Amino acid sequence: TLFLDRIAAHNPTLNAFITVDRDGAIEAARAADARIAAGQAGPLTGIPLAHKDVFCTEGVLTTCGSKMLSNFVSPYDAHVVSLLKAAGAVNLGKTNMDEFAMGSSNENSHYGPVKNPWDTTRIPGGSSGGSAAAVAARLAPIATGTDTGGSVRQPAGHTGITGIKPTYGVVSRYGMIAYASSLDQGGAFGASAADCAQLLTAMAGFDERDSTSLERPAEDYAREIAAPASDKPLAGLRIGLPREFFAEGMAEDVRAAVEAALEQYRRLGASTVEVSLPNAKLAIPAYYVIAPAEASSNLSRFDGVRYGHRAAEYRDLAEMYAKSRAEGFGAEVKRRILVGTYVLSHGYYDAYYLQAQKLRRLIAQDFQAAFRQCDVIAGPTSPTTAWAIGEKTDDPVQMYLSDIYTIAVNLAGLPGLSHPCGFGAGKLPVGLQLIGDYFGEARLLGTAHQYQ
Numbered sequence: 001t002l003f004l005d006r007i008a009a010h011n012p013t014l015n016a017f018i019t020v021d022r023d024g025a026i027e028a029a030r031a032a033d034a035r036i037a038a039g040q041a042g043p044l045t046g047i048p049l050a051h052k053d054v055f056c057t058e059g060v061l062t063t064c065g066s067k068m069l070s071n072f073v074s075p076y077d078a079h080v081v082s083l084l085k086a087a088g089a090v091n092l093g094k095t096n097m098d099e100f101a102m103g104s105s106n107e108n109s110h111y112g113p114v115k116n117p118w119d120t121t122r123i124p125g126g127s128s129g130g131s132a133a134a135v136a137a138r139l140a141p142i143a144t145g146t147d148t149g150g151s152v153r154q155p156a157g158h159t160g161i162t163g164i165k166p167t168y169g170v171v172s173r174y175g176m177i178a179y180a181s182s183l184d185q186g187g188a189f190g191a192s193a194a195d196c197a198q199l200l201t202a203m204a205g206f207d208e209r210d211s212t213s214l215e216r217p218a219e220d221y222a223r224e225i226a227a228p229a230s231d232k233p234l235a236g237l238r239i240g241l242p243r244e245f246f247a248e249g250m251a252e253d254v255r256a257a258v259e260a261a262l263e264q265y266r267r268l269g270a271s272t273v274e275v276s277l278p279n280a281k282l283a284i285p286a287y288y289v290i291a292p293a294e295a296s297s298n299l300s301r302f303d304g305v306r307y308g309h310r311a312a313e314y315r316d317l318a319e320m321y322a323k324s325r326a327e328g329f330g331a332e333v334k335r336r337i338l339v340g341t342y343v344l345s346h347g348y349y350d351a352y353y354l355q356a357q358k359l360r361r362l363i364a365q366d367f368q369a370a371f372r373q374c375d376v377i378a379g380p381t382s383p384t385t386a387w388a389i390g391e392k393t394d395d396p397v398q399m400y401l402s403d404i405y406t407i408a409v410n411l412a413g414l415p416g417l418s419h420p421c422g423f424g425a426g427k428l429p430v431g432l433q434l435i436g437d438y439f440g441e442a443r444l445l446g447t448a449h450q451y452q
């Protein structure tokens, strides 16, 4: 009950959990004890964890941070949840998040903002801010998240922990409430790369219930987690530094921490080489067309008929839909649905959606060209450290711009990791982002492990 007690003590301040499943956790822990006693334990047997509230959990409230699903008890487990149950992990509860994973600060949750454990006047990042805050405050040793445009890496960076988003298709999206299906990917949070490697190994794997799940042999993502073989364990590793990431826009304190981390990588034997991602600056406009377009389609299922919020009074079916959706969705979700339906509508589709898809292709090609010159790409996770709660809530475009370094990775479907690399002004954590080529997760984790 160590973690349950820590949650009871600190969650009232941090608001990292929406639901705490104390009874379920104790029952699962007893079952894990029996497995350990029987000599049938795996690496995660008996290890507590928290799930982002975007993952469906059988018999446990699954809200996705929304009033729309504030009464939704899922009748089934997401693939990720069932894999972790089978591994013997103990679910402590469900973590707070931006509504339907739309946001970068966790202020868009129906359940109130999450506080950054390093400074409770600041945001923890988003949309998986509850999972990140929970791990950073040691309310859970590991946690799941999802990353559509940075929602694992960015909050990991802002809370001083490690987070990885694998290659698109590695983790099944079955039972993970959809935001933008071509970008959504489950990911792992931990205090270290080694912890993330264990969690990702248990979460990943082919699932025929997700049509974009990749049919590949099972991988041990911890295979490159090893004690340093020499004082230059990264000798031969070529780290690409995208010129565009370092040109401008990064706060000075973030730049200083990132430069110091790169110096440390050079001491460990890695070499750095300048690369170019000329179209990366177009990632934000492309993403904020594609993601809302897919969201407007995915969220059409929330109509108040079979599950979720239904308006109390209505005259006919059309009004029931309209009122249920008007009441159930928050402002940011409505903004995205409006943008999405607009860019998909007749006459605008070619001008916006099709153009964004072309940019997406160009961005992916830029990464492929860069990976001919380097093994991993490094840069900041975010342009600034965690900002004050309320600072960007009136200006959605400012909020969107904070995703500048993370979004291109999702558009290309590549794996990305953020690990802590020191502190900026006000003792706030800074994240270093490592981007790998397709299926480069083990390399990213092994590299981060040497740094740590």
Ligand code: GLN
Binding pocket: 101, 102, 103, 104, 126, 127, 146, 147, 148, 149, 150, 151, 152, 179, 291, 403
């Ligand atoms: N901040 C981005 C958005 O609001 C990314 C969110 C995410 O990765 N889920 O869409």
